[in-house]
Amino acid sequence: MPKIEVYRDALIRGIGAKKLTDAQLEVLFPCAKAELDEPADAEGIMKVELNDTNRPDLWSTAGLARQLRVYRGGDHPRYSFFSDTTVTRESGHRRVVVDPSVREIRPWVVAFVMSGPPINEAVLKDLIQTQEKLTWNYGRKRSSIAMGIYRSDLVAYPVHYRAVDPDTTRFIPLQMERELSMREMLTEHPKGRDFGGIVADFPLFPLLTDDNGDVLSFPPVINSAGLGAVQEGDTTLFIELTGTDMDSLLHTASIVACDVADSGYTVEPVKVEYPYDTPYGREITVPYYFQKPQSAEIARISKLLGRPLGADEIVQALHRMGVVATRTGESVLIRVPEYRNDFLHAVDILEDVMIGCGMDSFEPEMPRDFTVGRLTPLETYSRRVKDLMVGLGFQEMVFNYLGSRRDYIERMYPPEEWDAAAARAVEVANPMSENYAFVRPSILPSLLGAEAVSANAVYPHNVFEIGKIAEQHGADPSGTRTNTNVGFLTADRGAGFNLVNSRVSAILYYMGLEYSLRESRDRRFIPGRAAEIVLAGADATVGVFGELHPRVLEEWGVQVPCTAGEINLEGLLNDGDGSSIGTS
Amino acid sequence: MVSEATLKSLHPLEVKALLFYDGRAVFDAARMQKDLGLVLGQCNQAISWLESKGYLEESERHTEVFYERTELGARYAAEGTPVERMIQVLRDRGPLLMPELASAAGIEKKDVGSAFGQLSRSGILAMDEEKRVTLGNPDAVPDSVVRSLLERSAEAPLADAELTEAERETIQGQARKRGASTAMFRIMERENVRYRLSESGRELRTALAEAGLTGDEIGLLTPEMLRDGTWRGKIFREYGVNAPTSRLLPGRRNPYSEYLDSVKDKLVSLGFQEFDGPIVETEFWNSDALFMPQFHSARDIHDVYYVKNPTHIREIGEPFLSRVAAAHENGGDTGSRGWGYSFDRDFTRRLILRSQGTVMSAKTLRDAAVPGKYFGILRCFRYDQVDATHLSDFYQTEGIVLGEDVNLRNLLGLLKMFAEELAGATEVRYVPGYFPFTEPSVEVHIKHPRLGWFELGGSGIFRPEVTRPMGIDVPVLAWGLGIDRMALMHLGLNDLRELFSSDIESVRLRRRAG
Missing domain, CATH: 3.30.56.10 (Phenylalanyl-tRNA Synthetase; Chain B, domain 1)
Incomplete structure (x- = not known):
């Protein structure tokens, strides 16, 4: 959601009010889905957050003021510089000629000219902010909309838009002193590094020049240091937008044109001539009203x-x-x-x-329809198991589901099993940090993580969680599945297989399930002291428990013997068929 | 005047001590041990309790000397002292030269010389013409005093006062105060204090006698007493009910999940049916089905977590895929003009971690009943730096209401009810909001008695571009509530990370605030 800086005085003037307190502004702001983020600082600049990403017209002082003014009863503004299907405004010598070479690279360009009183710092700042907000948020970081502003008095019309060889075309970019080739700009100019990727893979790069061949800019990357170096005191500016979607460009051009018109500038149309079809003909005079009723x-x-x-x-x-x-x-x-x-x-x-x-x-009123509320069967079932765990003396925990390869895999298994364990887990392709690179494949690492930081807590420790895990699963169309499991861990001098076995037996008895045990080879546990649970009449394992292997405890820095186990609740609920939630 | 509470607070040991000693008697723990037939530890305890409450006063104090056996002493007790070993060697092997004797007895050469000097003076050892050490007489025995001292000191230090004159002389020759590693005994000094009843102690003694307490009242009622009836006619010791309790470690729910359950129960009581779903989702359900254009800024690589492997679901079910694609491209039959771009049918199959609970609202529409109310509290994942107000995975609370006639006013009514029922709000304010999948959209801000004004949640009426592709033709009210802030308040916390704490002790201690 864009946040903009607004000169408070200019906003109040634009609203057409003499004076408004911040409290009054905050009452008014909701009509523009705006929120006062920070009140005005010493320079009179306040920060406003705009929540509607489909209303880029509000992301400027003039645009926000327009909405607030009209809402307070002010007149609708009238803009007489728009052409449409029936009317074409006079564009004089102001023309942009498009070359066929840009068609497959960045096909659309639109432009207009603003003129009026000499540009001061506030106007320039607002214009640049509008440009940034529109091209960053609405123009998807300039990929679909880029905007450039130039000193129109120095431009020899018509302006030419074409694609050129990036290695032989050279000019001095803004904020630099020496000439670079367009390809060099991609690596040597900060804007080239930011935005060069949009065109880097094309054999030719787009270029705007005037009729004398002087460069305006390399859209969507950087202006030239000549025609593109706008200064305070300029009275006539040429504004162009290039991009990949004609409607978005026309819309953005209209927003900027209406803003500058509201600020007291004259908008002078520019005619753009295409060698190929646009949705609005081969010649289009901008600003252009394209919206339909x-x-x-x-x-x-x-x-x-x-x-x-x-x-x-x-x-x-x-x-x-x-x-x-x-x-x-x-x-x-x-x-x-x-x-x-x-x-x-x-x-x-x-x-x-x-x-x-x-x-x-609009007076609030309750819906009248009668409906029956209920929890999911799994939630109801989980609550029964929670009650049993609490009755067995366990403290319930709630853990995060993202963690590291080290915690979820390397600390749990011997090195020769790491790759296989990682291959079963759901890994994040774009983790923010390696600490959140995996979805947990089991609740046991979460419980051990708790044990590892809790040596100061009075023993015995009996902790459990009922929560979700995810793992790869070929049978589901998504190749993954989410399970709801109960995981439990006891840390205590003398924590042993017999006690955890008794507890599992109590849980399954009260959940009304017949089962058998078979020896488990799960290497997280001590061999010969771990068992898999198989429900009567089923083949699949619904859980495993036993004494955690000292290697695992050592990895976690746990110095008290632990027993632990994990049981799939969907498996119990569905009498052992092991079904779970797939993504389809 | 001694209160009843004071009498009740006394331990039987204290009672017995108070009753036994009159105001003139002077005693210490050792004396009490003999007088009352208790073990020393109990006597020390009784004295320390009584003294701390001021019922005893110090009568006299003097320093007592004890001799504690050192490690060397313990070794000599087990293996023999050097003297004992020398005599044994000479008895076994006959006369030996000094160095031979040292090595045979396992003694340093320099120590043999001094030991010999000592023993020859007492006539136990002598030297023959060949400079060999011999026994002074065939029946010579080493000093039995040392042996006796070594053995008697095995259990507890020996009190100086209890030694004979000869023993005292011997042990003093073998003991050091510091650096005792080369000596058999270490000298220790202990303060011994003797007490008598203070004035308040005497007062209490009288009160006890008057109350008829003996210290033999029944403490623990045992099965034996019940079986044989010996409890009859006995007095039960009265306990101080304000005595400190010991800590228990009960099995317990986690207060955060308990809170989430209470929200679920509340929603169920309001007629909502719960939904749940997988944490691995597709771009299709996570965003496309919610009419968020595929180029939307919130769908950036830096906003959702992508799954590394597998990368894509095999296919998205029909007719949903075609209908949603049409809604995006040109509106399809939803009455919309759509976003006007070419829908990417590969991208839509991309697997991600669910980033918003609204996914399940959209999925639920596929076979939702009309009228119907549904909700879920769902774990979601965001590409955020983790801090006190942001987590990489957290719960969202979402729901929908379907009905032929549901409308904006019903939406406001629901929000008001949530604000009052779930959040205890005193005032509710509605503000136009923005969500890609609802139109109109409304945010609800509430005034909470403790938290002040804050945004409780967002809501709206699902866009037809969301509902029609799922086969729903009636209006659908959609809402999401930010209940984490209330959960924090509920638990007296101010850091979201605390809700998912791994610290067992802090989770054990956590409880509802206020």
């Missing part, structure tokens, strides 16, 4: 919001959200504002109606 049934809005709403009330609510709506028959038809593109479905209109009406206008 949306409609929602009035009855459906009322039904889902839970109270009768008339067409007028709906239209007024939408008006407060900056959306122009009209009634057509049993529906309302909306014109999507130029700076928005988040109406995918009629329900998206519904939400604006909800916010426009105000949350307070």
